[in-house]
Amino acid sequence: LVGGGALLLAVSLVWHSHAAGEAFLRLTEGWSGRLAVLLLCLTLVPNAAVWAAAYALGPGFVLGAGHVVAPTASAPAPLLPPFPLLAAVPDAGPGTPLHWAAGAVPLLAGAVVGWFTARAATAGEPKERGAGPAAGVWSWRRTAAAAVVAAVLCAVLVALLAAFAGGPLGSAALARFGPVWWQAGGATLAWTGVVAVPVAVAARAWRGRSAAAREEVVEASGAEEAADGGGRRPRWVRVPVPSVGRWWRRGATKDAEAGAGAGAGVDGDVDAVPFGLYDGDGGGAYDLLPADGPGQSSPRGGE
Template sequence: MAGVIEMTARRRPPSPLLTRMRDRSPGLADALTGGAVAAGLGLASFAVLVMMLWITSPYPDSGPGGALHVAAALWLLAHGADLVRTDTLAGVPAPVGIQPLLLLALPVWLLHRAARDATDGGAADGDDGFEGGVEVVDIAVVAGPPLVSARTAWAGVVLGYLAVAAPAALYAAGGALRPSWVWTGVCVPLVAVVAAGAGVWSAHGRPGGPLRRLLGVLPTGVRRLVLGPDGRPGVAARAAAAGAAVLLGGGALLVAVSLVGHGTAAQAALLRLTEGWSGRFAVLLLCAALVPNAAVWGAAYALGPGFALGAGHVVSPLSSAPAPFLPPFPLLAAVPEAGEGRLVHWVAAGAVPVAAGVVVGWVVAQGAASAERGGTRPGGGCGAAWPPGRTVRAAALAAVLCAAVLAGLAALAGGPLGVTVLARFGPVWWQVGAAALAWLMLVAVPTAVTVRAWRCRAPQADGPRIGKQREEPAGGARKAGRPRKGTRPGRGWFTRTGVAGVTGGDATPADGDAKPETSPPAPDAAYTPFDHDAMYGLQDQQDDTAFGPYDFLSADPAPEP
């Protein structure tokens, strides 16, 4: 019987000693290793890309050591740390503070994956599937909580990541692009803490308890709008996310349309900036990494404050005043020409925040309507309707959250590129936040109230006929109690309060076309006429030629043998 396959439904749990050992040192060791590997993979990715561009470049300015220094500096820049360029013509160090937002996705994803794997690392280990020469096949393995605690996994990943980031920052300090120690000491640990915490939270099934504790300073009503009772985003959070997506998508669309319109200038800028194909490839990669920044700049342009291309040179729908000495760059070709804004600029820019406000108000109204109607049952009314005040508060809170998101993205998307004139590039965060709040308050709140009232009245105006009839059961029952014309009342008719004549009684015909009243009832009749109208409160038809629901049945069926 060595070939018998044993079908098991539960895997044997490990011993308590093994569990304790995994919880302590092996869990922390695995988390430290995972964090270090995540940092090493990020550094290696940047190093491979920079070395490939350096090898294919027809005029390399430095050796492989300089390329590796640049790779380490770019890796720190991806975390949000500012860099300092030392080899300037004036000899004055120039800051480089614009971080390509697309580069941030790589370290965040690596940290998230490392923290999640460190939390679930020992959960899948068990027996090897063979026991005493018998092959054991697990049909279902009951999943338990992760063996590594959340704090152990989180702390291990963060410490392991920073253990690699510190030597990388020291190594980058010897190159032409040196990291700013203040921004490096703030941004790199902040990214590691947040991304690793999100990974541990994801490994534990995304519970709502930690988020509720973070939002504990908010009032109860506001907290319910931000976070639902099941731990998912509430109405205000969903509406804010939808509004931010519309604003960013509209900004990206404005940039794309402007680039298409200025395609010749963008192509000339690319050809002037470099001659070799490797250099053009590097410029295109930089443009791709700056696409999220361009979307934020386009959203700031649509909201009204615009963005700065140098100190004192603001580009907005009302007027455009770019700096006269800008380097040729393909994305800068999308900037409108200097001068007063035209009507097409106003209409194109104003359509984006109006659309965002309508979307925010619509999402809030949908949440209010679903709470009002209490489900999808026929004839559901507005008995549990949100009051207009709560709808207004939800729309206002969504506007505040969306404005905060746009302000944070505006702060990340801009920064200095040098000194004096180049000291200010990108949108001003507080201006973008204030403009987004004003637009959304003006558009989202009236939209939410109007759509809520319309959706609340829609079931009463256009609801099904059966729903309206069931709202008046008393009148329908009284009308259904009257027999049709040409029939005699009998004891075998159904009523609202019960059923009469089931055990006996005369069988009454269903309509005027049945047999005359002189016909004697069939003996031992097993069929009793069924008045469908009386059951559902439908109105009786007064004419003799009306067709009833059960007129096709015989009024006097033959007795069963």
């Protein structure tokens, strides 16, 4: 809201750039004095932004006792000192549609408050494990209550800023200068509450529906993947592979067994695979091979 007031102040200064330049040159003639005035203007820009925000809210601000400047009507004090920031004050007279357009600032501020409230309402984690993101969405009553709380906080903050940005500059006519804090706070509460609550509820419903739709799409895609590739993954098992370094021991064992068989009268099978070739003793090498294919199964090696 204050940022919108700063933008409104900048637009008004550009619109009244000629009057602001004349006021700047009339205050002093030396460069040192002009530099001091420029620094003073820069220091008072935050105060002027709060004044512009109060103007956009509707109550406006007071330039002297009994002289209110608002979008509906402007009546600044006739004897104001020449100051560049005061050149942005609208001319005396009733408000025009151009002045009424300043009401877009609180409207936009209320919409922003409602949008961020809806984001907070749909960003929570689900309480139950395994539940989708739509399970963590606030109810519309909780969302509306959060928007009201946000509006109250904004109103309190604007009221404090208005109290610090205004005050008396003297006596008599200058006893009242700047926005009235309770008027600025009340207008902020009204504008923000009226706009933020419906925006928050509507945005919460839209974002919650989008989260539910994304959840359904993810579940459908997961089901399709499970149906398509559920039984097609090959299973991998360890198959023993004969070790090259053990052939000399296996050969000696085979010769010994062949000699023992000949002595006993039993014919040895020289083509038989030695016992223990595929056992797990001695640190033999292993390889990973698929145990079964897409539609068939193969027995384990060595069995």
